[in-house]
Every structure is written in C-alpha cells, then in structure tokens.
Amino acid sequence: MTDAPEAWTLCIDFGTAFSKAAAAPNDAWVRFDPAELRPLALGAREEGGNPFLLESAVFVDDDRILFGPAAIGRAEALAPRKRTALRSFKTLLSVSDLDRALNTAAPGSIDPHRMFVMRDLVVFYLAYLLQAVDRAVAVDPDLANAPLERRYAAPAWRGGDSAGLHDVVVRLFGEADALREVVGEQLAPGKGVSLKAAPGALAAARARPRDLDMGLVFEATAAAAYTSIGLQDSAAHMIVVDIGAGTTDIAALARRGNRLEELPEARVTLKQAGDFLDRVIANRALEATPWARSQAHKTALWNALMRNMRDIKENVFLDGRAMLRFEGRTINVTLKEIERMPDFKDFVKDLTQAYDDSLAVVRATALAADRHEIQAVAVGGGAAAPFIQALIRRGSTRKVDIVARPATPDWAHARAFRGNLAPVFPQLAIAIGGALAPRDMLAVDVED
Amino acid sequence: MAAKQKPQKKPAKRRPARKRAPASLTDSLAEAAWADADLALAQALCDFDEIARAEGARARADALEMLLLSLMRAARKRGLSRLGEAGACVAFDPDLHELTGKPADKIEIVAPGVRRGDEVLVRARVRKAP
Numbered sequence: 026m027t028d029a030p031e032a033w034t035l036c037i038d039f040g041t042a043f044s045k046a047a048a049a050p051n052d053a054w055v056r057f058d059p060a061e062l063r064p065l066a067l068g069a070r071e072e073g074g075n076p077f078l079l080e081s082a083v084f085v086d087d088d089r090i091l092f093g094p095a096a097i098g099r100a101e102a103l104a105p106r107k108r109t110a111l112r113s114f115k116t117l118l119s120v121s122d123l124d125r126a127l128n129t130a131a132p133g134s135i136d137p138h139r140m141f142v143m144r145d146l147v148v149f150y151l152a153y154l155l156q157a158v159d160r161a162v163a164v165d166p167d168l169a170n171a172p173l174e175r176r177y178a179a180p181a182w183r184g185g186d187s188a189g190l191h192d193v194v195v196r197l198f199g200e201a202d203a204l205r206e207v208v209g210e211q212l213a214p215g216k217g218v219s220l221k222a223a224p225g226a227l228a229a230a231r232a233r234p235r236d237l238d239m240g241l242v243f244e245a246t247a248a249a250a251y252t253s254i255g256l257q258d259s260a261a262h263m264i265v266v267d268i269g270a271g272t273t274d275i276a277a278l279a280r281r282g283n284r285l286e287e288l289p290e291a292r293v294t295l296k297q298a299g300d301f302l303d304r305v306i307a308n309r310a311l312e313a314t315p316w317a318r319s320q321a322h323k324t325a326l327w328n329a330l331m332r333n334m335r336d337i338k339e340n341v342f343l344d345g346r347a348m349l350r351f352e353g354r355t356i357n358v359t360l361k362e363i364e365r366m367p368d369f370k371d372f373v374k375d376l377t378q379a380y381d382d383s384l385a386v387v388r389a390t391a392l393a394a395d396r397h398e399i400q401a402v403a404v405g406g407g408a409a410a411p412f413i414q415a416l417i418r419r420g421s422t423r424k425v426d427i428v429a430r431p432a433t434p435d436w437a438h439a440r441a442f443r444g445n446l447a448p449v450f451p452q453l454a455i456a457i458g459g460a461l462a463p464r465d466m467l468a469v470d471v472e473d
Numbered sequence: 474m475a476a477k478q479k480p481q482k483k484p485a486k487r488r489p490a491r492k493r494a495p496a497s498l499t500d501s502l503a504e505a506a507w508a509d510a511d512l513a514l515a516q517a518l519c520d521f522d523e524i525a526r527a528e529g530a531r532a533r534a535d536a537l538e539m540l541l542l543s544l545m546r547a548a549r550k551r552g553l554s555r556l557g558e559a560g561a562c563v564a565f566d567p568d569l570h571e572l573t574g575k576p577a578d579k580i581e582i583v584a585p586g587v588r589r590g591d592e593v594l595v596r597a598r599v600r601k602a603p
Contacts, residue, residue, distance in 0.1 A: 347542065
C-alpha cells in the first residue's frame, strides 16, 4: 500500500503591478515548517528580473497580443506613439460594478484595432498567468503530482457581495483555462497570441469554460494568516494596515468559533497611499530645486524623480534622507522635510483617525470576548515607514494591549532559505499568507 | 490547471519535517534578491566613481553620502541589517562584539555589526566603555 501524495494549497495574488503565487501543504498553518513553503517562480529565466514577480500587463500589438515583460517592453518602445499596455487588473476586479467594467471597450491607446472589451484582455492575461503557474508547479517535485487546492487573494469587495463577484472572477478563470487549450504555446514567455486567432479562441473559451474550483481569501486575512503563525491560540484579534500603490486599507479580524472573520464595520479605505506619497516627495524635491524654472525643465526633473522614486522613497523612510543626481546637481530630500509637508500631515491625520476608528471596533469586539490583546501588522510597500510603524504601536490601554508584529515575520529568516526569503518576502507576503490560511479563514471556500 | 481537483477533507500523511527548502527554490530566491541588490550595487559603483572625480568638499561629501545610501539599499535587498548602534554602551557579548584592547564587561559600540536574521555576519566593533 502506498501513501497518498500530500495535498497542497496554491494561492494566486494579483498585485497592481505584478502577480505572484505561492503554495504550502494544506495544514501548514497549524503544523508550520518554513522549509515547506513554495513561492512560485512565475517569470521566465530568460526574461530576467525577479522571477517571483510576473508583470500584470497585456499589450495589443500590430499583429499579436503580448504579455508580461514582453508587453511592458513593447509598450515602452511605442510610448511616443501614445500606445500603452493594460495594467492594474487588480483595480479592475475590485470595482463595485464589475460586469460593466469588464464589458467596456478597451481604450484606443490600449487596443487601436478596436477588437476587445476589457474582459477579453483580462481573460487573456489570466490564461498567461495560469500557464506560468502550471509551468512553476510542473518543475517542483513535491507539487507536480500533488492534489492542489486553489484560491486567489483579493481585496474585500466594495459592494459586499463577495460570493456574487467571486463567481464572476472564477468564471473568468474558467474561460482563461479553456483559452489556454486553444492558443497553447502562444502564451509562452516572449511569444504572443495572433490577433487573427484571438476572436475565435475567445469565443470558444466563452462557450465552454472549464469548471474550476477556486477559493477566495481576502488580502487582510492572508496577512493575518502569515502574521499569526505560532499564535493560533493567542492571536484572536488583529488589525491590518495595507498601504498599497493606490489605496491604504485597514481591516480588522476576529476569531469567531473556529473561523477568523473580518469585522466589516472596521474596514476603511483611504485613497491616499503609495502613489500619493510619491507625489508628496516629488513635490518636495521640486521645491528644493529653484534652479529648475522652465516647465520643460520641471517636467524632466519630475520624470527623473518618478523613475527613481522606489529607491528615493526607501531611502527617505528607512534612512531618513535620499539624494538624486540630476543634470550634474544633487537634490536632497529628508524625512523631516516630508513630515512638514501639509499634504503629508493631512494624510497622517486621516490615516490615524481611520486607524483609531477601526481599532475601537476591534477593541470592543475583543473585550466582548474577554480577550485583552490585539495583534497589529502593516503590510504592503510602505509597511516599514516610520509613521506606519508608529501607527500600529499606538492604542494600548489598561484593558487591551496592542502588539505590533513585524512586516517580515521572523520565520522568513529561516536558514532553510539561506537568507534569501526575507528580502523578497514583502512582495510575496499576500500569496504566501493566502497559501497558509486554513480553509476556515476563506471569504469563499471552494465548496461554498 | 489541467483538471478539477476536489480538496481532500483530511490531510494526507506528512513527510518528515524539512531542514532546507529545495535548492532550485533557494537559488531562485537568491536570484530575485540579487536582481534588486545588483541595481543598488551598480548605483553605488557609479557613485564611487563620482567621488573620485568630485571637486570641492561639498561635492565630495554629497558623493560619499550617495554611496552610503546605495550601499544601504543593496544591503537591505540582501536581507542584511545593522547590529547595535554606534555610541551605545552595552554589556560585552563575545558572540556579538569584537573587542580590541583590554577585556571589559561594559563596552561602547564603535561600529555596528551586520546580521541577516539571527545569523551574525560581522560582529560589532567595540571598545571599553569610557
């Protein structure tokens, strides 16, 4: 008699800029061994860059549809002709009227042939993504022949109809899976789907979508899952601050029976987030450069700042200052200057108010359950910023203790990964947390 | 996703705990971490070249500062962090501190060390506390 292969859970995370995926054994959350985690290398080695990040991009070229790095490269080459790639799938999938958004014609800058609605391009991208996931699974000896339970991570739906919108997303995945069979190798890295074949392939996929079982895990829950490893008995209440590119989301979770559920009344979304901070920093840098007088000069400087903003922001928030060379001069930006900017002060004020309101909800819920500890965690690109770290350390009272958790958990430094997981963990956190989350934590389970 | 798979109700028998992730995975993770660190190191190299050509104390100081910021970014992208704070006075710990001169119970950190997770890569350089 042979043992059945171990069952694994695979989670796909749509990021605004990149998609990620990770897998873990089904019971990993309760019997955790970091060496069993499997972040999946979705990117092709020959395309370079970080192999765990798959660019969320589709580009409609003259004769074919390109994906990922090939789409980005081609879009950059044709930018002077005002051609752009379709990006930010995550934003599209979380609008309140998803059906309408999906059936909107793609703008001319994205689809000059006027052939596709947004839905078509999303299905093509999902087919490319599923192909990349399967390629990564196939080369992993533990995953290749294992039963896989699949789920995806998404922000909590604005409209509250998680099950209804989840059905739409799973249907898109089903069509994408069917589409893969029709277009096959055209989805391979660096290739592209022929425009001539595209309408027929889409029609065939839409007529006979695959019946996929996929669960839905909210991103805040995924963050709670990886944060609460080893705290199964004590982390009954959590507050999560997720500072993304477009929005800052605050969510609170509470254990009710065996389930870890979101407290909807504690959910807050702010429109100020990473992109907003970029503009604050860039405006401060412009203020500090009175020698850039003409509009053309200012535009060139703004573009240089934005090209380097990831590094500038990291240095400002983690080292207290950043420097940029531009046309032979040095531009300095310090954290203290940023903290004095009115826009930044307004953002911190709004964020603090929103956080305190959410914390009040989870604090009341904890006390009602006779619990006296709340875990607080910040995730996303801005998680390590001092003002975010200060935020998640506030609010302890005599009755309730707030325990700030690190954005990168200690186990990400496990020697099993030879020091290489922790540096990339923030980018993979939601996919990893989504794979670790037990089924009780799902917003929509595969059998619901 | 070739076929629909019903999730199993009960977890299958587990393998013994692993000590190490598969080599292919750690290699890919290293590649990912290095992809970002490489850019920061390349930037540091350019900044160093600029130092060599800088004229005047101010320009030289700016170039040196840029070099430091680039190196700090590269270090973070490799998961390295500082160990201790320069000027801090703490109890001597031979696992964390490298003491030059006479032994002392209380020491001052002259230069922080470097760690990755719980692994000490370079011990902090210390001297007897004043």
